[in-house]
Amino acid sequence: MNFPIDKIRNDFPILHQKVYNHPLIYFDNAASTQKPEAVINAITNYYRQDNCNIHRGVHYLSQKATEAYENTRKAVQTFINAPSSPEIIFTKGTTESINLIASSFGKKYIKEGDEIVISAIEHHSNFVPWQVLCQEKKAVLKFIPVTPGGELDMDGFRRMVNEKTKLISIAHVSNVLGSVFPLKEIIKQAHQSGIPVMVDGAQAVSHLQVDMQDLDCDFYCFSGHKMYAPMGIGVLYGKEKWLDEMPPYQTGGEMIKEVFFDHSTYNELPFKFEAGTPNVEGVYGLHAAMNYIQELGLLNIAAYEDELLKYATRKLMAIGEMRIIGTAKNKTSIVSFLVGNIHPYDTGTILDKLGIAVRTGHHCAMPLMELFKIPGTVRASFALYNTFDEIDVMAGAIIKIKQMFA
Numbered sequence: 001m002n003f004p005i006d007k008i009r010n011d012f013p014i015l016h017q018k019v020y021n022h023p024l025i026y027f028d029n030a031a032s033t034q035k036p037e038a039v040i041n042a043i044t045n046y047y048r049q050d051n052c053n054i055h056r057g058v059h060y061l062s063q064k065a066t067e068a069y070e071n072t073r074k075a076v077q078t079f080i081n082a083p084s085s086p087e088i089i090f091t092k093g094t095t096e097s098i099n100l101i102a103s104s105f106g107k108k109y110i111k112e113g114d115e116i117v118i119s120a121i122e123h124h125s126n127f128v129p130w131q132v133l134c135q136e137k138k139a140v141l142k143f144i145p146v147t148p149g150g151e152l153d154m155d156g157f158r159r160m161v162n163e164k165t166k167l168i169s170i171a172h173v174s175n176v177l178g179s180v181f182p183l184k185e186i187i188k189q190a191h192q193s194g195i196p197v198m199v200d201g202a203q204a205v206s207h208l209q210v211d212m213q214d215l216d217c218d219f220y221c222f223s224g225h226k227m228y229a230p231m232g233i234g235v236l237y238g239k240e241k242w243l244d245e246m247p248p249y250q251t252g253g254e255m256i257k258e259v260f261f262d263h264s265t266y267n268e269l270p271f272k273f274e275a276g277t278p279n280v281e282g283v284y285g286l287h288a289a290m291n292y293i294q295e296l297g298l299l300n301i302a303a304y305e306d307e308l309l310k311y312a313t314r315k316l317m318a319i320g321e322m323r324i325i326g327t328a329k330n331k332t333s334i335v336s337f338l339v340g341n342i343h344p345y346d347t348g349t350i351l352d353k354l355g356i357a358v359r360t361g362h363h364c365a366m367p368l369m370e371l372f373k374i375p376g377t378v379r380a381s382f383a384l385y386n387t388f389d390e391i392d393v394m395a396g397a398i399i400k401i402k403q404m405f406a
């Protein structure tokens with residue numbers, strides 16, 4: 001495969017350092033990705049050349065920053081093939097995007113006795129907001145069952161949806177197992193009963209080409225920092241028909257049209273949902289990150305990362321006494337595992353001392369750990385700058401760890 005890995009690695013300055021005297025191997029990309037020079041430069045150039053509050057000034061800097069901000073909105077629209085740019089709302093990240101929907105959609109549409117369907121595999125960010133909403137509204141939260149391999153039990157899903165179901169909220173890709181869920185099937189089935197679907201795309205956008213018009217979901221959320229952009233910037237895509245009807249999530253400056261002593265009227269989309277001074281530097285960084293991804297091509301990235309995942313799975317299984325948690329047919333970029341009876345925390349700590357950054361624990365999915373009856377996993381998650389050699393080093397380190405504990 002002709003993937004320009006040497007050039008790519010040179011684009012990421014942080015990768016070229018030693019950790020405890022070992023070259024850094026960064027396999028914690030599902031938590032947050034590293035940033036290429038292009039993104040770092042976009043942020044510093046913003047502060048060197050354009051820094052100003054947006055939408056409010058008549059002067060040059062304000063107009064320049066506003067134009068860049070709004071151009072990024074259009075770039076996001078193109079990146080996810082959304083029908084229109086006012087359907088793109090900038091948020092702090094996936095968590096805030098989901099909370100926005102839970103709060104605003106929940107206020108307007110959820111009543112006592114209604115049902116919300118999520119899966120048993122969700123990140124806490126796509127779990128707790130619905131749990132709290134259901135508690136507040138005396139609604140019922142239901143969980144699509146999960147197979148032992150980490151796929152959704154689609155028969156269970158079909159049995160679960162009924163006339164009381166008011167919303168389905170589901171991850172595109174599991175942050176623990178890497179399973180890619182059959183969204184099109186879920187969305188088609190939900191829409192046949194007029195039920196809207198929200199998608200948590202936090203683990204998808206940097207690995208898969210996502211297309212709002214093809215998926216036809218009602219809401220889609222993601223975070224910049226998991227796609228080579230800065231922290232504190234994210235996106236909520238929502239169909240205009242919902243966003244228009246939904247009440248504001250936060251109130252204050254920018255989200256209003258007119259304010260009187262006794263009432264206020266609200267701004268049009270997307271501004272109705274962007275109260276206060278936004279994260280302008282984050283938006284500059286997000287634009288640079290999307291450009292970076294698009295220059296390489298998401299299909300090329302996906303193909304390369306798929307090879308990495310298959311290679312890592314083969315290498316780990318060859319060690320023996322390894323348990324891969326999550327064996328879905330359709331997976332991307334994440335391998336979760338346990339080494340014999342060694343606690344995942346011990347494996348992760350020793351890997352760290354050998355320069356290898358992995359994540360250990362419940363990965364913000366405690367109900368899933370309870371379901372699988374495991375204390376946690378070791379999770380290696382890959383990005384476009386990882387290499388087959390790095391996987392070899394991790395496999396060698398795990399063999400050493402096994403020997404130490406034997």
Ligand code: PLP
Pocket residue numbers: 030031092093094095096123125126171173174175200202203223
């Ligand atoms: N959803 C999934 C599937 C995730 O993996 C994460 C982060 O790990 C989140 C939501 C929360 O993202 P953030 O912390 O960027 O809001």
